[in-house]
Amino acid sequence: TGRLYQFKLVLLGESAVGKSSLVLRFVKDQFDDYRESTIGAAFLTQTIGLDNNTTVKFEIWDTAGQERYKSLAPMYYRNANCAVVVYDITQASSLEKAKSWVKELQRQADPNIVIALAGNKSDLSARRVIDTEEAKAYADDTGLLFFETSAKTATNVNELFTSIARKMPLD
Numbered sequence: 001t002g003r004l005y006q007f008k009l010v011l012l013g014e015s016a017v018g019k020s021s022l023v024l025r026f027v028k029d030q031f032d033d034y035r036e037s038t039i040g041a042a043f044l045t046q047t048i049g050l051d052n053n054t055t056v057k058f059e060i061w062d063t064a065g066q067e068r069y070k071s072l073a074p075m076y077y078r079n080a081n082c083a084v085v086v087y088d089i090t091q092a093s094s095l096e097k098a099k100s101w102v103k104e105l106q107r108q109a110d111p112n113i114v115i116a117l118a119g120n121k122s123d124l125s126a127r128r129v130i131d132t133e134e135a136k137a138y139a140d141d142t143g144l145l146f147f148e149t150s151a152k153t154a155t156n157v158n159e160l161f162t163s164i165a166r167k168m169p170l171d
């Protein structure tokens, strides 16, 4: 018994913010200080059990952040049901880049797409340049879920994906 729902999830964000690391943490509960950067995109799946016998399976497309792959992104977000847009709390430019991805999603992706903003590398608090409150205010104004995460320590990684699962239309 129980119901299974499948959703396509895409990760977007500047290169080196930790997209692949968040996926590796979520899917395998591992972290790697010397990850090779993603070429094109990688595909993984992970399931989350919610209450009342409901299982959500995410089909995850982890895209490469490099400019030269930018033209491929629409292929991944076009059919996506949800997106995680990632920035690095130690890199100011990465939040600007995240905002531009959010705008692009809001113009070009499915109008019902669920978008989460993730401020990653929260373990590097000594090098923080992006205020939690500033990012949270932007996320609230824009209708995004918001978490500060650390793929390294696993802080808020399951919470991020679980809150997306809970926000998906399950009917």
Ligand code: GDP
Pocket (backbone or CB within 6 Å): 013, 014, 015, 016, 017, 018, 019, 020, 021, 022, 032, 033, 034, 035, 036, 037, 038, 065, 120, 121, 122, 123, 124, 149, 150, 151, 152, 153
């Ligand atoms: P991507 O290009 O966005 O996929 O980024 P990667 O996942 O390849 O990570 C880029 C670099 O940041 C790697 O050296 C990771 O080990 C490191 N990294 C990723 N997430 C974290 C984190 O939460 N904390 C710290 N300290 N480093 C991280």
Ligand code: MG
Pocket (backbone or CB within 6 Å): 019, 020, 021, 037, 038, 062, 063, 064, 065
């Ligand atoms: Mg990557």
